[in-house]
Amino acid sequence: MNVTLNTFSQNLQYNRVANSNNKRQYTAPSFAGSAEQVAESVAKQSKFGKRILKKGTELFDQTGEWFAQKVIPKVFDNTVTDKFSDKVKNCDNLFSHFLAVGSAITSGMYMYKTLTNDKMDKDRRNTLAVNQFLTFALSTAGAYMLDKSLANWWQNMTVRYASNQCNDENLNLVKEFKAEVEKAKAENVEIKKANDALKAAAKAEGRKIAKEELQDLKSVKADKFLRKRIGDYVADPKQLELLNKKIKGMGLLKTMLVFALVYRYIVPVAVTKPANILCDKYLAHKKEKEAQKA
Amino acid sequence: MKINAIKYDTTLKQGSSAVHRDPQNLKEKERAGLCGKNNEDKTKFGGNFTGKSEVAASAIKNSKIKDKIFNSKSYNWLLKFAEEHNVAGSALMALFLAGAVRPATILALPGKKDKEDKIYASGHSMASGIIGFAASTIITSPWDQGVANIMDNYKKHYDKKIENVLAGKDINEGVPELKYKFKLLDKKYERLIELKKMAADKASKIETKALLNQIDTIKLYMKNVTDWAIAIPRSILTIALIPPILKYVFGVQKKSKAAPEPTVQEQPKNTLKMVSRMDGFMNKLNSKADGGSK
Numbered sequence: 001m002n003v004t005l006n007t008f009s010q011n012l013q014y015n016r017v018a019n020s021n022n023k024r025q026y027t028a029p030s031f032a033g034s035a036e037q038v039a040e041s042v043a044k045q046s047k048f049g050k051r052i053l054k055k056g057t058e059l060f061d062q063t064g065e066w067f068a069q070k071v072i073p074k075v076f077d078n079t080v081t082d083k084f085s086d087k088v089k090n091c092d093n094l095f096s097h098f099l100a101v102g103s104a105i106t107s108g109m110y111m112y113k114t115l116t117n118d119k120m121d122k123d124r125r126n127t128l129a130v131n132q133f134l135t136f137a138l139s140t141a142g143a144y145m146l147d148k149s150l151a152n153w154w155q156n157m158t159v160r161y162a163s164n165q166c167n168d169e170n171l172n173l174v175k176e177f178k179a180e181v182e183k184a185k186a187e188n189v190e191i192k193k194a195n196d197a198l199k200a201a202a203k204a205e206g207r208k209i210a211k212e213e214l215q216d217l218k219s220v221k222a223d224k225f226l227r228k229r230i231g232d233y234v235a236d237p238k239q240l241e242l243l244n245k246k247i248k249g250m251g252l253l254k255t256m257l258v259f260a261l262v263y264r265y266i267v268p269v270a271v272t273k274p275a276n277i278l279c280d281k282y283l284a285h286k287k288e289k290e291a292q293k294a
Numbered sequence: 295m296k297i298n299a300i301k302y303d304t305t306l307k308q309g310s311s312a313v314h315r316d317p318q319n320l321k322e323k324e325r326a327g328l329c330g331k332n333n334e335d336k337t338k339f340g341g342n343f344t345g346k347s348e349v350a351a352s353a354i355k356n357s358k359i360k361d362k363i364f365n366s367k368s369y370n371w372l373l374k375f376a377e378e379h380n381v382a383g384s385a386l387m388a389l390f391l392a393g394a395v396r397p398a399t400i401l402a403l404p405g406k407k408d409k410e411d412k413i414y415a416s417g418h419s420m421a422s423g424i425i426g427f428a429a430s431t432i433i434t435s436p437w438d439q440g441v442a443n444i445m446d447n448y449k450k451h452y453d454k455k456i457e458n459v460l461a462g463k464d465i466n467e468g469v470p471e472l473k474y475k476f477k478l479l480d481k482k483y484e485r486l487i488e489l490k491k492m493a494a495d496k497a498s499k500i501e502t503k504a505l506l507n508q509i510d511t512i513k514l515y516m517k518n519v520t521d522w523a524i525a526i527p528r529s530i531l532t533i534a535l536i537p538p539i540l541k542y543v544f545g546v547q548k549k550s551k552a553a554p555e556p557t558v559q560e561q562p563k564n565t566l567k568m569v570s571r572m573d574g575f576m577n578k579l580n581s582k583a584d585g586g587s588k
Contacts, residue, residue, distance in 0.1 A: 077475075
């Protein structure tokens with residue numbers, strides 16, 4: 001049994017003063033909204049918060065607009081962008097390449113710093129730089145491999161995500177996608193056979209076959225498949241655009257997660273223990289050498 | 295029987311801020327029920343601060359955990375963020391892995407001997423994750439906004455023009471104004487309009503697809519080049535800021551492994567001190583003995 005006893009006394013001087021000085025109407029706060037709404041309402045009530053929020057948004061928009069007007073066209077409106085984008089436009093994992101290049105720059109910087117570090121002796125500098133390069137190469141190869149091996153599973157996940165967003169109760173999108181993948185697989189078997197026959201014929205004629213003569217293998221991409229289908233489920237153009245954006249985000253999220261997992265987690269954790277052992281061995285060896293010299 | 299003593303002014307006229315007028319303690323909220331307003335809140339407050347479940351119910355029959363995740367607000371926010379801010383999205387993944395998962399794993403690794411090293415490595419990992427995310431977000435978010443401004447403006451402008459062409463209307467009817475000058479995009483979109491005006495044969499379809507792919511690639515390229523540009527200053531900043539962050543935020547400082555052994559030069563000093571102390575002691579003894587004899 002719970003008894004709640006209110007020990008508040010009206011006669012207390014403190015409360016009397018407080019009550020006499022303040023006769024405002026009571027309104028109970030409501031917690032029915034989301035955390036963002038509550039934060040927004042607090043910010044709305046606080047003039048300072050509102051001003052800060054407004055200033056921050058203004059500054060962000062102004063900076064973005066300044067970049068759009070003055071910097072981005074100057075840097076990218078040229079033939080280099082045209083040629084580069086034309087060359088890589090059909091690349092499936094372009095974002096992975098961007099991440100790998102970014103990592104190469106960072107690793108290169110660390111290697112340069114190591115090689116120009118005067119505090120280390122030359123042998124150790126070179127060993128450490130080679131070590132850094134190998135770690136980068138192995139990490140990049142591992143990230144690409146993991147990214148590729150997860151591709152099919154993640155495509156299915158993407159279609160399932162779209163089914164959820166489209167309220168597709170019976171998972172028709174998933175079924176259609178699977179059917180299309182199977183169809184493409186069957187067609188690819190035939191295409192491979194035809195290509196092999198063409199190659200054999202060319203060989204018999206004693207010439208090398210041109211790439212254009214061969215038929216391309218078919219591949220079903222979840223984002224392209226969904227772009228055609230989700231219009232049947234989502235009528236509002238704005239919602240459709242947002243969903244397309246999120247479907248694109250699914251592919252990017254996978255690559256981001258895989259690269260971060262390999263570069264920032266698996267390799268550093270795997271390297272920690274062997275690195276400690278090697279470092280201890282090196283220090284012991286150095287001490288021994290110094291002792292021998294003395 | 296349980297007695298809960300509370301001390302609240304039932305008149306509720308204290309005049310405190312609008313947010314903190316009611317009992318804030320959840321237990322008190324549930325049990326006190328001293329005023330009608332309070333009880334009203336109780337029906338809305340379901341233990342979750344957002345007031346409603348963060349995860350919307352999935353429309354899919356036999357829905358699984360992944361469907362619940364796909365419908366959650368945070369997951370959808372993450373997808374949108376990953377699509378809009380590629381560099382900051384990658385940094386967010388790195389923050390999660392290097393800032394939380396990696397330190398936890400390093401600390402959980404067996405080995406009591408190198409505990410200090412592990413603490414330092416964890417602090418280092420957390421600091422690098424935080425700095426990387428902060429630098430990437432601050433620099434690249436307005437840049438991404440700038441890229442989005444240009445691309446959205448061009449898309450809206452030319453989509454309307456294409457719509458007019460297909461509807462047989464005046465090409466400039468109701469077309470949003472172009473706010474930016476980007477000749478490369480002008481060239482690509484103008485070609486798209488020409489293709490739309492032509493008969494829809496296979497070649498024009500292939501060219502249209504290639505042009506749309508190239509426009510998407512230009513957007514991805516413009517967004518991700520910032521990662522390359524900031525890679526070096528970001529790593530320099532990370533290297534420079536890690537020691538103070540470790541010291542003042544995490545309270546971790548790299549200590550030298552072994553305590554310094556007394557050097558060869560220090561030994562005579564210590565010996566001299568000992569000898570002088572011994573001399574003093576012997577003198578005192580002698581003087582006492584002399585006095586005694588007197």
